[in-house]
Amino acid sequence: MSVFTPVPESVLADWLKDYAIGRLVELKGISAGVQNSNFFVTTTLGRYVLTLFEGIPRAELPYYLHLMAHLARHGLPVPGPIANRHNEYLGTLQERPAALVVRLSGSSEMNPGLPHCEKVGAMLAGLHLAGQSYGRRQENPRGAAWRAATAQVVRPFLPADEQALLDAELAFQATIDVAALPAGAIHADLFRDNVLWDTDADGDVRIGGVIDFYFAGYDALLFDVAVTVNDWCSTPDGGLDGARAAALLDAYHAERPFTDAEVAAWPAMLRAAALRFWMSRATDFHLPRAGEMVLVKDPNEYRDILRLRIAGVPPLPR
Amino acid sequence: MSVFTPVPESVLADWLKDYAIGRLVELKGISAGVQNSNFFVTTTLGRYVLTLFEGIPRAELPYYLHLMAHLARHGLPVPGPIANRHNEYLGTLQERPAALVVRLSGSSEMNPGLPHCEKVGAMLAGLHLAGQSYGRRQENPRGAAWRAATAQVVRPFLPADEQALLDAELAFQATIDVAALPAGAIHADLFRDNVLWDTDADGDVRIGGVIDFYFAGYDALLFDVAVTVNDWCSTPDGGLDGARAAALLDAYHAERPFTDAEVAAWPAMLRAAALRFWMSRATDFHLPRAGEMVLVKDPNEYRDILRLRIAGVPPLPR
Incomplete structure (x- = not known):
């Protein structure tokens, strides 16, 4: 809004x-x-x-x-x-x-290359490491409970095949033990438009700023990685770009190595992250609120990302 | 050192x-x-x-x-x-x-003009205002007690006329009621080389950084203003440049208006600030410490500034 x-x-x-x-x-x-x-x-x-x-x-x-x-x-x-x-x-x-x-300097890069993805991965790991000593705690406002509740509100507006996809995904997600994953303060919305790129004195590109923390909360760190990869490393049709994903994940892994539980949960987290944005966009699309200006984004983009992540994803580095 | x-x-x-x-x-x-x-x-x-x-x-x-x-x-x-x-x-x-x-960006400006002095005045007032809510307190390490004690150490190395100048100044400073002045955390060393100037997107010069807080302490805010004016607004012979001083002081005054007690104490504070740097430089000059590299600065510069401030200074804005 x-x-x-x-x-x-x-x-x-x-x-x-x-x-x-x-x-x-x-x-x-x-x-x-x-x-x-x-x-x-x-x-x-x-x-x-x-x-x-x-x-x-x-x-x-x-x-x-x-x-x-x-x-x-x-x-x-x-x-x-x-x-x-x-x-x-x-x-x-x-x-x-x-x-x-x-006010930090820089501007968004909507067509990121491998160096961008690498820097975003390292930076996200830095956020997670520094967040471990943050004393306050507030749940992720778009966490598992929100996703399940929102799915029930949105479901009646969806065609039958999407209802089936949604039902199956909710059932699958309910089997995932998120509590077994390392958790902490996560950004939870680290899309390309929330990273400002700047050029330093040597002409090298660097992250000038990470903005818009107003979806942040306490949740599995891997959920944050999944949100980030789904946005930074997807092809136009929603498929995962292997090279960009590897650049981002390797750089993250070098700063904060993934645990065995995270390696196991990776496909599920990519799906949970896709579900979260499918649900929020579907809400804005099917249930617009009077008196509010909404930049309506296409919910189908994240429905497709969900379908493609279900079809299979490359494993995390270890 | x-x-x-x-x-x-x-x-x-x-x-x-x-x-x-x-x-x-x-x-x-x-x-x-x-x-x-x-x-x-x-x-x-x-x-x-x-x-x-x-x-x-x-x-x-x-x-x-x-x-x-x-x-x-x-x-x-x-x-x-x-x-x-x-x-x-x-x-x-x-x-x-x-x-x-x-690491903040920018570089020092050793030949400041009126816009520089204006910006430094406004910024110094901002430091003093924000410093009012700083909870820790540590005395100015180069405050009145240090100046009086250091004078006795340095005195034997000075010629007779400088000894007389020093004795008279110490006697005068002892009559000043510094406790009547607004106090707080001060930088206490805001020389030209401790301010980094940067250029913004519109080409306007702005303060990119204020550095080297390792002489900071609790003291009269006006002492900090005096240290700053003596460095930023002196002519090569040590005289006060009226236009630069007015630019700095008017900008400061607009943010934090000077009190009556400060207006009365201004000449004395300019002298106290000159005395502080005369004493520290004379110590480095006459009592070099073995095993330390010292960038020896000319103590006579601040002896002359002291003499010229005693001769008279323009009043503070009010």
Whole structure:
């Protein structure tokens, strides 16, 4: 959903007096936001992103903001939230929960090559390793329970063959012992548009930022790897690109070696990750909510990815 | 002092396993360090600066590292320290206390113009405002007590006219009620070489980083302003450049208005700040320590600045 709350410059300039980042120079809405209202904010001291949270309950926001702060202070390219003069990350602006984060540089790469996949794999392992010492815990909001519940809501809108696919997949997933897998804080939405690529002084491409942690939560680390591989390493028809998948997984494995339980669960996790996005997109498609602007993405893309992952996938490195 | 501790790549690569920032790509010593051993460290995930602390007692280091973290999370362009997998900023490498911080971009500007002075003034006010909510406290290591004690050590090496200048200044400074001034965490060494200037996407110059917080401490905020003005706004002969001083002070004043007590104490603080660097440079000059490499700076520069500040200075904005 995208409910856009306007913020007049004078209101923001006044709100910024509660921070130590100087005076407002420029305020610019970001049209790309599909869940919250986002703005680029430039002050005399730096460049920031302002987010007004439109749908997430206020009580759930500290988990996300402190996770971003935790990862940033562990050296990962994650936008650290900015504390105000009362040492708080979360404020209120235009009657919405609101937060400023550091604006990182770079832009998305929608046609990633092997070097991109390798860097994303290493970075994801870094996120998972650093996340192990994060003290807060909030369940993955799109975890197994959400997927099972959402499937029942979406099911009546699907044709018979898709209903059969869904029923079979839910039955299969219910047999998987996710608790046996290493778990921790996961990003859970590390799609290509959530990674910003920058060029360093030597002209080498590097990750300038990983953004949009508002689907993060506690879950199997391998689920996060699966979400990432399904997006970064799929061919246009949904098949797995073996070379890109190997680049991403080998780089991840070098930082955090996969366990035996993870090697066994890999095909199931790729399927669970596909199911998650099939279900969320099918919900947006079949059950649009009045009064909300939704960037409707094709649910069939992830239905096809699910079918192709069921047909078979290469094993994890070990 | 500059005692350089070498760090072999293999030793660092092993040490980095305790962090979540990927694999070592490049290690490069920084020759500019005059107090500690500093290195540029590039990993698969980012660019960092590694510092091995050569002289500062280990117990004093958390104050500096947590201050940098505090200011960075308040949105200031300060290199945030990197926590290891045990959530600690301070480690041990080659038998020295050691820490990694974010490597910020930019380079020093030794011939600052009015826009530079304006930006430094605004940024210094931001540091002071954000520092008000910093919970730790450690006295300025080059505060009034250090200056008085060091003066007695240096005095015998000075010619008669400088001894008279020193005695008169110490007597004058003893009459100043520093406790009446707003206080907090100050940088205390914000010279031109400790500010990195960067160019943003629009070609505008901006502060990319403020570095070297290892003289920071709790003291009068105005002392920090005076240290900064004496370096950024002096002519080659030590006189105050009125236009640059006005640019810096007006920008500071706009963020944190000077109090009446500060307006009254301004000439005395400029003199105290000049005395501090005269004394430290005279110590390095007259009492070189065996076995240490010292970048000896001319003590007479700050003797002359002191004399010229005694002769009179323009008032603070109000």
